[in-house]
Amino acid sequence: MPIYIRTASNLQWWSEELSHVVTRNAAAILSTQGLSQIRRKLFREIILSVLLFVPTGVSSQTVHHPLWAALGQRRDLNPEAVIREKLDGASGRRFRDRIGLWISSQSSDGHGDDTAFDVNTAPVSLSFTQSQHSQSVASLLQERYSSAVNACHRLPSSTRDQLIAIFFSRIHPILPLIDQESFLRAYSHGSASVFLERAICLVAAKDQAASSFLRRSINGPLSTSRQFCSEIYTGLVVAMDAGLESDRITRIRSLALMSLHCEGHESSEAASMHLCRAIHEAQTAGLHLNRPDRVHGDSLSRLFWCLWTLDKMHASIGGRPVLLADRDIGLRKPIVNTSHPKTTFDVWFAISDLLSTVISFYRPSADPTVGWETNFPSFEEIMGDNFGEELDFTMLGFLEVYYHAVAILSCRSRMPDRPQNSNSSIRQGLAAVRIHSIVATECAQDLPPLPIIPYALSLSMSVSYQQFRSSRLITHFNRAKASLQACCSLLESMGIYWYSAEAMARLGRRALREIDVAKPGLQRSQEQGVRQLMDPGSIPSVSDAVTTASTAQLAADDYSPGVSGCVPAPVAPLEGPTDSPTELHRVEENRQSALEDIDVLFGDFLDLSLPTNFWDPVFLTEEDKGST
Secondary structure: OOOOOEEHHHHHHHHHHHHHHHHHHHHHHHOOOOOOHHHHHHHHHHHHHHHHHOOOOOOOOEEOOOOOOOOOEEOOOOHHHHHHHHHHHHHOOOOEOOOOEEOOOHHHHOOOOOOOOOOOOOOHHHOOOHHHHHHHHHHHHHHHHHHHHHHOOOOOHHHHHHHHHHHHHHOOOOOOOOOHHHHHHHHHOOOOOHHHHHHHHHHHOOOHHHHHHOOOOOOOOOOOHHHHHHHHHHHHHHHHHOOOOOOHHHHHHHHHHHOOOOOOOOHHHHHHHHHHHHHHHHHHOOOOOOOOOOOOOOHHHHHHHHHHHHHHHHHHHHOOOOOOOHHHOOOOOOOOOOOOOEOHHHHHHHHHHHHHHHHHOOOOOOOOOOOOOOOOOOHHHHHOOOEOOOOOHHHHHHHHHHHHHHHHHOOOOOOOOOOOOOHHHHHHHHHHHHHHHHHHHHOOOOOOOOOHHHHHHHHHHHHHHHHHHHOOOHHHHHHHHHHHHHHHHHHHHHOOOOHHHHHHHHHHHHHHHHHHHHHHHHHHHHHHHOOOOOOHHHOOOHHHHHHHOOHHHHHHOOOOOOOOOOOOOOOOOOOOOOOOHHHHHHHHHHHHHHHHHHHHHHHHHOOOOOOOOOOOHHHOOHHHHHHO
16 A cells, blocks of 8 residues: 655655745735635634644654554555564564554664655655645645535525435434424524534435435535535534534534544544544533433433443444443433333433443453353343334334344454353354344335444344354355355445445455355365255244244354345255365465455454454555555
């Protein structure tokens, strides 16, 4: 992956030139007669953000690309990681740990970093002329300014009306971040915050029903979901950074909604940062503390507890520590009153509370040999018998997907010596089956547009891959592969809305290609021991797996979902003589080597103690690779 390097001497000149360019242009623009106050404030904030981004004094010899060199880290699929590990292995120096391959900096080992270029030997192509710098800075300022100005304009009413209706019918029951009554009253009078309107549209635009309304201007072209969301999101980011939204509660709500948008290889980090800012603002406003005049369950209390649940969701999706500690909260947790029907948010909160307990098993101080083996509540126990009419079939399906995602995470997949028939392992396998069934058939194309859906399906695919890797029978091998293929197809269909789904589907396809290469050798080795094929009539359908099949038997058979209701075709015996043990050993070694990196990525994805990102080349499109 190409890394952009700038030397220290160039940085000193570049920062001075930037200061001259910005000062010259800023003075002209800010002194323009008639320039509105909001635009002057916007431009001033953009100038400051650009100036703060570039250091004016550099003491180190080199400055590295922030994505890689600032950490001194090489992820496992980076070719450099493979080469360095091979070279360092002979000398006995080991740098690979649970996060990746770490390399020494110049100051620590004296050998330097390959990304560090000496001032005198740096290629001429890395130097920029004065005019090129001026154009680059001017272009950056203009781009940010234009994005923020666009964010100050309301979307066409034909777009807003439809997307806001979708939001309050599909998302608001799950996450009541907004006081619906007061917002709709302000919206009808044309006084609602334009930024909050856009944040609502940002989230609702990922719903399938919104596809025919995604226009950013009257009579403008129809955009795809990801194009529309990217444009809206870019403007909101600049507007929030510039402080254009003056109302603190509205800022909190807008930032929380922005955290539900994930686009790009650093999307998890950006989404978590938006939520972090929202929580910071909420704590500044004292939303986490009780007051004598505060009504239990009012809109601000609901807003805070929505942030609390999003904190748990982002901690799992991003592999990050939680931001809100219960011991610092002065509010009483929502208690579901059995005398009143449960709402969608009540169930969402209960599952998030369950996730909070699961997260505790992944903390650095936790015993890595302990998982949640007993007394894990069932989905029916969480739901109870009394729930409201708003919990229709689709909402129940969505909440069950969330529950099964938590169930998958309750199993420490990398726990040493964990038996395959442990309670958590059985629970994990069955949860993967149910997620696939709900997304593929029961609620196909009708689930609310929240990031937990592609995340849950990615977890299901990761479990299927691990089942494939641990399969000892050819029938189980084919079943796991069919499940992996089915999950890939579903994630690819979600890719038109979610970058994370597209990236994980790309990883799944890579795994399938490696499987196809390794399959002949695997079949030969397996058929030597077992040649009996499973009776197709004995395989339960996906929709019946949880309710009718024996849990222990499913775990023993290493059951995983294929296409719902379908049975993987038996594999015909291979023709030809049996290979020698030496040849089989060589084939198996090649297979293990080819799938090693895939093992690491799927294993990391299932491990909440590790940060999630899409930096590795396997996740990137050709366009992404060319822009890095």
